[in-house]
Amino acid sequence: MDTEAELTRRGRSAPGPGEERPRSASGPGSARSLARRGLQALPTWRGAAALGVLCTVFLLLFSNFVVQPFLIPSKSMEPTLRVGDRVLVNKLAYRFGDQPQRGDVVVFDGTGSFVREPAAENPVAGLVRGAASALGIGEPSETDFVKRVVGLGGDDVVCCDAGGRIKVNGVPVDEPYLYPGDAPSKVPFRIVVPLGTLWVMGDHRSQSRDSRDHLGEPGGGMVPVERVIGRADWIGWPVSRWGAAGPRGGGTADGGHG
Known part of the structure; x- marks a missing residue:
């Protein structure tokens, strides 16, 4: 037997028993x-x-x-909206000629009506905060508010009639969305809403700072229609509260708008 030839063949093919296979560089x-x-x-x-x-x-x-998430930071809209809810604000609701209606829940920029012009902030910090707010993962801007439309431009809004109800243009308003046990308002008022503006109130009237609280200030608590960001149509979070953002309501006692 040619041992040398056998070893040569083995070296060119598979290793024999007990022999280590050489590692390839690749x-x-x-x-x-x-x-x-x-x-x-x-x-x-x-x-x-x-x-x-x-x-x-x-x-x-x-x-x-199109649609912006908005974090609810306070109790002013209970029970319709709760603290921590993320509502989806429909920005197309009033973009094509439609106007806010009584009973709509709207998000608006309160600069000039609910708050004064904010001080200038660091541009980078403002950009980051604005992006977080736009994505619904941060606190909303301090100038943004969510309230319900009670009076439109030209409306005569009065609180309250003998039954304790708000009247719009002389007709009592049915408000099924009010927080249980809350009066429509403990503060009496009568106002004619200027054209192009809105009179807005929270559903939890005893916990809401709204148009009533700014009557003696510049702007009188009236929200210019052009300051409305959109209509809060849906609750997107938490999952247990998915759905429409509460009853629209806001009609007169006989079902009309007065």
Whole structure:
């Protein structure tokens, strides 16, 4: 038997029993292979980052022009809206000629009506805060409010009649959304709403600072229609409260709008 020939053949093929298989320089555990896999993974991470940026930009554009989440920070709209609810504000509701109606729950910028012009803030901080608020993951702006429309421009709004109800244009208003046990208002008032503005109130009247509290201030508590951001149509969070943002209501006792 030619032992040398046998060893030569074995060396060119598989190793014999007890012999260690030599490692290839291009095997799965080699430095070259690891480097190659790293280079292949790099575009994947870049793609994921680019996708994340595109999704964020899309959400910001969507919230700025179509539907914006809004975090409810106070008890002023209970029981319709609770602290921690995230409502979805329909920004298209009044964009094509439609106007707010009595009973609508609206989100608006209260600058000039509910609050004074805020002091200038750091531009970067303002951008971050605005983005977080637009995505519904941060506190809303200190100038943004959510209330219910009770009076429209030209309406004569009075509190209260002999039955303790608010009257609009001489007709009592049916308000099924009021917080249980709350009076329509403990503060008497009579106001003719200027054209182009709204008289707004919270559903939890005893816990709400609304148009009533700003009567003697510049703007008189009237919200200009152009300051309305949108209509709060749906509750998006928590899941247990998914659905429409409470009853619209706000009609007169006989079912009309007065």
